[in-house]
Amino acid sequence: MSAVLATRIAEDFAAAAHASGDLQRQRAMQALTERGLPTSRDENWKYVNLRPLEKVRFTPATGEPQAPVTAQDLPAPVAHYCRYTFIDGVFAPALSAPTPNAGVLVKSMKAAAARANPISTPDLRFALLNEAFATDGAQILVEPGTDCQTCVELVFVAATEGKAGASYPRVSFHVGAGAQVGLIERHVSIGSDASFINCAVDVSVARDASVKHYRVQQTGARAIWFDTLTARLAENARYQLHSASLGALSARSTVHVQLAGERSEVGLFNVSVGGKNQVHDTFALVEHIAANARTEQSFRGISAGRARVAFNGKIIVRKGAHGTDSRQSLRGLLAGADAEIDVRPQLEIYTDDVRCNHGATAGKLDDNMLFYLLSRGLDRETAQRLLKWAFLEDVVAKIEVPELRRQIEQSLAGQLNEAAALKELL
Amino acid sequence: MLKIENLHVAVGDNKVLNGLDLEIPTGEVHAIMGPNGSGKSTLAHVLAGRPGYEVTAGSVTYDGRDLLALEPEERAHEGVFLGFQYPVEIPGVNNVYLLKAALNAQRKHHGLPEVDAFEFLNLVREKMKLMKMDESFLSRGVNEGFSGGEKKRNEILQMLVLEPRLAVLDETDSGLDIDALKVVANGVNTLRSPEKSVVLVTHYQRLLDYVVPDHVHVLVRGKIARSGDRTLALELEKRGYDWVTEDETTPRNYALHDKTASTANQDAQFRGDPGAA
Numbered sequence: 001m002s003a004v005l006a007t008r009i010a011e012d013f014a015a016a017a018h019a020s021g022d023l024q025r026q027r028a029m030q031a032l033t034e035r036g037l038p039t040s041r042d043e044n045w046k047y048v049n050l051r052p053l054e055k056v057r058f059t060p061a062t063g064e065p066q067a068p069v070t071a072q073d074l075p076a077p078v079a080h081y082c083r084y085t086f087i088d089g090v091f092a093p094a095l096s097a098p099t100p101n102a103g104v105l106v107k108s109m110k111a112a113a114a115r116a117n118p119i120s121t122p123d124l125r126f127a128l129l130n131e132a133f134a135t136d137g138a139q140i141l142v143e144p145g146t147d148c149q150t151c152v153e154l155v156f157v158a159a160t161e162g163k164a165g166a167s168y169p170r171v172s173f174h175v176g177a178g179a180q181v182g183l184i185e186r187h188v189s190i191g192s193d194a195s196f197i198n199c200a201v202d203v204s205v206a207r208d209a210s211v212k213h214y215r216v217q218q219t220g221a222r223a224i225w226f227d228t229l230t231a232r233l234a235e236n237a238r239y240q241l242h243s244a245s246l247g248a249l250s251a252r253s254t255v256h257v258q259l260a261g262e263r264s265e266v267g268l269f270n271v272s273v274g275g276k277n278q279v280h281d282t283f284a285l286v287e288h289i290a291a292n293a294r295t296e297q298s299f300r301g302i303s304a305g306r307a308r309v310a311f312n313g314k315i316i317v318r319k320g321a322h323g324t325d326s327r328q329s330l331r332g333l334l335a336g337a338d339a340e341i342d343v344r345p346q347l348e349i350y351t352d353d354v355r356c357n358h359g360a361t362a363g364k365l366d367d368n369m370l371f372y373l374l375s376r377g378l379d380r381e382t383a384q385r386l387l388k389w390a391f392l393e394d395v396v397a398k399i400e401v402p403e404l405r406r407q408i409e410q411s412l413a414g415q416l417n418e419a420a421a422l423k424e425l426l
Numbered sequence: 427m428l429k430i431e432n433l434h435v436a437v438g439d440n441k442v443l444n445g446l447d448l449e450i451p452t453g454e455v456h457a458i459m460g461p462n463g464s465g466k467s468t469l470a471h472v473l474a475g476r477p478g479y480e481v482t483a484g485s486v487t488y489d490g491r492d493l494l495a496l497e498p499e500e501r502a503h504e505g506v507f508l509g510f511q512y513p514v515e516i517p518g519v520n521n522v523y524l525l526k527a528a529l530n531a532q533r534k535h536h537g538l539p540e541v542d543a544f545e546f547l548n549l550v551r552e553k554m555k556l557m558k559m560d561e562s563f564l565s566r567g568v569n570e571g572f573s574g575g576e577k578k579r580n581e582i583l584q585m586l587v588l589e590p591r592l593a594v595l596d597e598t599d600s601g602l603d604i605d606a607l608k609v610v611a612n613g614v615n616t617l618r619s620p621e622k623s624v625v626l627v628t629h630y631q632r633l634l635d636y637v638v639p640d641h642v643h644v645l646v647r648g649k650i651a652r653s654g655d656r657t658l659a660l661e662l663e664k665r666g667y668d669w670v671t672e673d674e675t676t677p678r679n680y681a682l683h684d685k686t687a688s689t690a691n692q693d694a695q696f697r698g699d700p701g702a703a
Contacts, residue, residue, distance in 0.1 A: 367477070372514040372568075375474050376524065376584065377502035377531035386527070390518025390567075 005037060005054060012058035013132055028131035035125055044123055047310035047342055048281040049250040052162075052224045056196040060135050061088040061165030067191040069157055071095055074188070075218075078403045080150035081184055082106070087157045088167040088195075090136040095155075103146030103179070109137040109170060123254050123283065127228035130168050130200035137170025140183070144176035144206065150401070153184040158219055162196035169199040173213075177206040177234075184404060185215045189247070193220025203231035203239065207261060210238040214404055218411060219247040221276075227253040235261030235290070242399050244408045245272040245280045246415055255284040259293035259321075268297045269398050271408075273415040274307030274339075281310040288316065288354075292323035299330040300395045302388055302416070303339035310342035315356065317349040324351070328358035333365065333391050335384075388416050427452040427623045428473075428493075428592055433484035435465075435472055435648075442468040444648035445484070450592070453620040457634055457659060458627045460645035461667040466627045467511060469645070470596040473625075474508035475501050488592065502528070503535035507590030511597040511627075513577040516568040521580070524568050525550060525587050532588060553586040556616060558609050574601035582613035593617060594625045599633035611636030631659035644670050 013029050038045040069087055077083050084106060085095035091108040098106060138154050156169040175181050189195055197219060205211050219225050225248040233239055245251055257266050272280045286295045295315060303309040317324045332341035345358040365387050373383035392412060399405040428450040435443035442465045450456050460466050472479050475498035486493040530540045557579045569577050578598050585593055599607055614624060614637045626637060634656060642658040643650045651670050
């Protein structure tokens, strides 16, 4: 971390009224100061654009946003999901429609709640930043045995300019044994599109529970979005994380999943489309701690214009995690002469008797496919868009909430500069 | 309809077509036969406008227009159809969407409104029945996981939906069992009409038992070595291609023999690249 940035963060922390006297925040701040924020020299951070942070004010945005946010500004709700909206990280009851789901408790975290797992790895430093500054968030507790497959939708709205204050979305999501839950988490911008958002999500899935977690990052064209998600799975737990990265000028997501219980299963399905001068970077680490656990990881990224889209998928198989079964399919598509795509699978194995498959490709559109479509009369632009669409489709198709999938497909079609010709597909 | 004059085509440093002359009148079916590496597939691809083939001399006139000046999609709009020897799999793009997009692209070119969704499905279903294809095919990805035979049927289905004026079918019979061959042949015969022409590129005369050509041409080392009626195909089947190559006695052909070495190289290259073979 540059010395300037460190000083700025420390000053902003000292000036933040809520920070004084709060031991947990002070500890987080201290830990962050000791470790320092990452720089582009760090192996796992080399693709991200950290420079915009220098212009950010780290103190949480306070007060009403300049343009008031109304329900019409928000994404269309998804049927049967109870919506909770947060503006600049703070719960907005007027824009929320929480109907009670039996066995599910959703609370605002005005007072900083302790994290289930202390932050121990150096890649989670932005979570420390969140812990030091966040003023509110969503705490979701699901009782054991609850069946709530269409459950909670969280909408995080960034409304304040990054120069004026930051947005710290925070989610603590704990699912009891044997429960089945669906969670939608959206990140959008309204008003200023140049916000700084630093999001921290902590998930724990108890034994035999099953979670489907959908995340859509669709913040403004000049937004800076940092994100840390940690998840810990107990015995026989299942966790599916579907992520669509669409917005922001610079977005970085750090995901750390620990398969701590035997036969636990994680599915990470990530789609990222960047254009113009966007930077999308994801670092996803899955740690196999217990035996006979499974990982399925798929990434599809398209980089156009002068964008950079990066995905680093790392799997560590710890000693004792025999019977591990992991599959990685990471594919990047270059859709512009000045675009960059970085796709990187990594495996570290410290035990025998494991099965780890990985495939990674990065390339341009397939000339044979393109010629086939042209020879059938499709014009070049339509053919190219269709192929880009097809490239993403196998991962997008895994989204099991039809309305959400349609919304994401429409946004992707928009990202691919394709509104009209692909309409029929949707 | 189609007039090819003195066509020379190179792929990289290899001269594949060496002064090919061929005329296909409207309403006729012509078969083009020839040994491996003789340039049959190259001819088919050049007619469809595939990149990577350099026309170094000669001309191709289609309906009085310079075909080589048109982009691949423009050729399709004008009614030229290539049935691929190796149809490409495109996961994520479903068959029905491709058919509709292709048909609408053609209609747009001719100033017609988009096809009515209901009429379109009826049309496709009717043609699918003819090709003995299952309804489930519509929602599958283009050629995705299709068997060799299914891919070839799909090519003919696309042809029947698009109703081209000039269909160039590149070894559509290869890899088909006898039942599938009959289905494919039936599809081709359905297209036959006084307004449409078909070029059948094939190794074997088997297909020609079911789609009876008006003319048969034998392509050897990049040019037509012999032309005749359908009995030529039968003769070839009996005597093999050596009969044609050995029978060449004109001085021009001595010159061609000198290129044997480079032709052999082409063969090797084509085997490595199914798309060009």
